[in-house]
Amino acid sequence: MQQRLILVEDEPILRVTLTNDLTEEGYEVTAVADGAEALRVVEEQTFDVALLDLKLPKADGLTVLRAFKAANPLGIAIMMTAYGTIQSAVAAMKAGGADYLLKPFPTDELLILLRGFFAQRPVKIEKNAAHGGVRKFGDLIYASEKMGRVCELIATVARSDATVLIQGETGTGKELVARAIHSQSERRDFPLISVSCAAIPESLLEAELFGHEKGAFTGAIRERKGRFELAHRGSLFLDEVGDLGQAVQAKLLRVLQEKEFERIGGARTIKADVRLISATRKRLEDEVLAGRVREDLFYRLKVITIILPPLRNRTEDILPLAEHFIEKYRRPLGKEIRGLNPEACQRLLAYHWPGNVRELEAAIQQAVTLTGKDVLTQEDFSSEDGESFPGSQSEHALSLIDAVRGTERRYLEEVLRNVGGQRSRAAEILGISRKTLWKKLKLLSLE
Ligand SMILES: Nc1ncnc2c1ncn2[C@@H]1O[C@H](COP(=O)(O)OP(=O)(O)OP(=O)(O)O)[C@@H](O)[C@H]1O
Ligand SMILES: [Mg+2]
CATH class of the missing domain: 3.40.50.2300 (Response regulator)
Known part of the structure; x- marks a missing residue:
């Protein structure tokens, strides 16, 4: 420039x-x-x-x-x-x-x-952004054309009642998109209820979603409404929908087809006027092929699919987002931080951001919290041990084995985190035996 x-x-x-x-x-x-x-x-x-x-x-x-x-x-x-x-x-x-x-x-x-x-x-961010500069849609900040198209799609689907599937890597903003759809829709004055299918054990998820009648099972001392009922006239956001078990999938399919269900242990049919928005980090097509997700459910979920591109494929968004997060985190600390110097910008732009916007947000938060300067420089974006965080070219100096191990390690860590450390579940997702997983964890010193 x-x-x-x-x-x-x-x-x-x-x-x-x-x-x-x-x-x-x-x-x-x-x-x-x-x-x-x-x-x-x-x-x-x-x-x-x-x-x-x-x-x-x-x-x-x-x-x-x-x-x-x-x-x-x-x-x-x-x-x-x-x-x-x-x-x-x-x-x-x-x-x-x-x-x-x-x-x-x-x-x-x-x-x-x-x-x-x-x-x-500090570098002037607007100058670097693609034509039209930085834009905002709901809570989404972006400058890239790719996200521009995503936001147009959000605005269009918000006007309909169609079921939406949001696909994207971790940290790309799926939850923000779900909220944007709800808040731009006619249903905005009614609740948006979120359920993370991965976080709730399968045995509890059915009751969580559909509720139960009094005495439905031991411990069900009184009747309880499920999330579908709570979301009546509003929207239900099913996060990590690729992790749903078979029983819940069947029941969900029925709600989508007939707009009705029964609470567990109940005979009464309940009508649900709910708009379903679901999200997944996985490619649901693969889950269908592997027999983990029912094909008929898959087609019901993805009436409209919104695909969120990874941050590394829309680098125009990196600096505007960085600027936004600097502002967000410097204020409560009362720090006067004016922006990023050119080398820091380059470093952020060169990194591949496997954790996408969430990782960028964390990097900025850390830099803002720790810095004593009024401009963030490249030193604010390297780890204590001087490792290449985030992003320098040093990854290209790695041997193939080390590069693959690095990727393997990050992925294993992510999967383990997502299943709350349950080894058998992780092995299942990874498609390897528990023994192989154990060996890998040892090899990568994640044991
Ligand atoms: N375009 C954006 N503008 C502003 N903030 C964003 C944007 N995209 C993501 N974020 C922020 O990044 C973080 C991660 O976003 P979000 O939780 O929506 O991602 P996700 O795709 O649901 O991730 P996961 O798959 O891990 O659940 C949040 O703090 C969110 O506010
Ligand atoms: Mg999410």
Whole structure:
């Protein structure tokens, strides 16, 4: 990204030499000769840097400086003057000047000064975002076209009552999408009830979803409404729907087809006016092929499918999200953090984010909490042991075996986390025996 610089200098030779040197250094330079012209240009265009002579014809340098800072609050203003009195320096710094050079000065001094500022300065996020800049939809922040299309789809399906399946890797925002659908729909004044199918043991899930009558089983001392009933006229969000057991799948299929069910231990048929939104990290097609998910249920669930792309496939979203999370976490801490420096941006952009937005959020939260600076730099994004977190190129320096082990380890950890550490369940999901799983855990020192 080329930095835009305005140079205001009435002395022609200095103006021309500085223009040449700065252009060579990579700046896009706009050179003007007097104060009035400078005020006009500053009003019309935006700049990253101003290099200002303090003593100018037609309008003085301080006035130009103030106009520049008003139009470019993050812009860097450097003053040049042959009249290096303390008073004019103090006035310029008070008006937002970043530094001060006494004429004559070697060009190198100026260039070093500028490089120093740019290493410190937060990058303007809007500039990096794809056309249209950063957008918001419900609680979703995005800049990518991919997410733009997802949001259009959300807006369309929200108007209907169709059953929606949201597919995406962990941390891509499936729950946010479910909430956006509900809150944009006609059902918004009624509840959105969430159930995580993976978190509730199968034996309890049926009662949880459909409720039970008094005496339905030992311990059922009174009748209890299930989540379907609680969601009446609203929406039910079934998270990790790929983990549903067979019995619940059958009952769910019936609700989707006939809009009715019975509580456990009950004979009374209950009508449910519920919009079903489900989500999964797995490819449900594979679950169907493997015989774990009923095909007829699968087609009922995925009337409309919303696929959330992984963060690494929509890098335009990374910096706007980072900025959003900086703001979110710095406020409660009362920290003044202005953004990310260019190297930190590069690091975030280069990383592959296996945990997607959730991982990015955690990285920013940690950086904001621990930093003592007002700009986050690349050092704020490396782990204590100096490992490549997040993302440097070092992964490419790994042998194939180590790279595969790294991936295997992350995946095993994730699966184990999701099943609450139950080895037999994890082995089942991974399609390996418990013994093989045990060996792998030992090998990867996850034991
Ligand atoms: N586009 C986004 N804008 C703002 N925040 C986001 C966005 N996407 C995800 N997040 C945040 O990232 C975190 C993870 O999102 P969410 O819980 O919706 O992901 P998920 O796909 O349901 O993950 P999992 O499969 O692990 O349950 C949340 O804190 C959420 O607020
Ligand atoms: Mg989720």
